[in-house]
Amino acid sequence: MGTSIEDRSWRGLKASQRLAQVLARPILTGALREGDRMPNEQEMMLRYEAGRPTVREALRLLEARGLIVLKSGPGGGPIVRRPAKESLGESLSLLLQVEGASFGDVADARRALEPMLARRAAERITPDRLDELDETVRLLRENPGDQQVFTAQNQRFHTLVAQAARSVVLDVFVSSLKALADGVRVGVTYSARKQAAVANAHEAIVAALRSGDPDAADAAMREHLEEAERYWRRRYPDLMGRPVEWTY
């Protein structure tokens, strides 16, 4: 199977794309680390027997993928970077804007994804992670009305549940939605009373996860997100129709 697969994926690629893949390998395998300096244009032309335009385009491709930064000036050249999960969030928000998505569409996707993640988490969660979830609830309770603590611990709670589902792919999706789905970024605030209600909802979800009951975890997360959406619709009637906007 080996060679034929290689052949298949290499056929039809431009020289610069092939070179980009060769250059990407040591970064992706971890042989090169964040901050490491790569050979400059001249050295690459010699080493890979490639013309300057090919090398230049290959480096551009790597930069576009977030795998390197090109420093200009003397002593410059390609520096290795590790793409962050959040970088996908940027590409995603851009694409969603091009596709005409609204904040409501993002909320809708969260309501579809997160109950399913809670369901999976109920079967796979570890005691350590349950303790961490407890802590997020405790911090919410100990800081009533504190907007910053609320934002941080609310995001942390949802991230922990997504991670507990142990799906690297779905985790990447939910991470990329996180910034978009967060009402705080578009000006939503939560009263102390509302924050207490969220803490209660989170507590119910943790209880379902602790008992290892997938149906209960699914239902508790669903109810939580539906309640959040009702709150947004009531207090910020325009919010759901707002287009997703590309930001850093």
Add this chain to the structure above:
Amino acid sequence: MGTSIEDRSWRGLKASQRLAQVLARPILTGALREGDRMPNEQEMMLRYEAGRPTVREALRLLEARGLIVLKSGPGGGPIVRRPAKESLGESLSLLLQVEGASFGDVADARRALEPMLARRAAERITPDRLDELDETVRLLRENPGDQQVFTAQNQRFHTLVAQAARSVVLDVFVSSLKALADGVRVGVTYSARKQAAVANAHEAIVAALRSGDPDAADAAMREHLEEAERYWRRRYPDLMGRPVEWTY
């Protein structure tokens, strides 16, 4: 709400990032179209009262996001491009590779997402789309053993179901997984007998969608994907452990 939101998202951005957002707006709103030429570096420096490094970095950012292509040489400059859904697939496969994801992880995410999409599609699908789904099944039946028809109509079927769920966000996610999740790309082939079994499974899903029964659609899609995974595990025992690899 308007201004404070603007302030919030602009604070802390570099000049080049702000310029990139300004330049992106007419592309994202459609005022500029694919292939349109934008002002060159010199003109932008004058128009936005920005230094060359700022303009250059802003253009690089837009290029990295797939919103423009920078043509070099005389008569070159920034040309508008429209980012495709598939571009997210590229960023995703790269990120998944960095995160150490396997083909099995992708299959796992599909098994989580697609039954849920089928469930939603059952409530929202139109007669036109049902006809299109019928056609994909008919083409599979009329071309037994044809690998190319099978690949095309199989992908088309799953794409149509995802689109029928009418969630632009989930549609983007599933589109981005499509290339990764496709066994054909990594060398999987399907016998005529297996292809006929897939046609039957697809037909059962279409029947559930036509009857508008979310539970039946969810169950039929789930059974179909589980059967596919059993087939892969049996015929290609190494496949599920294979790391996701970045390709164009």
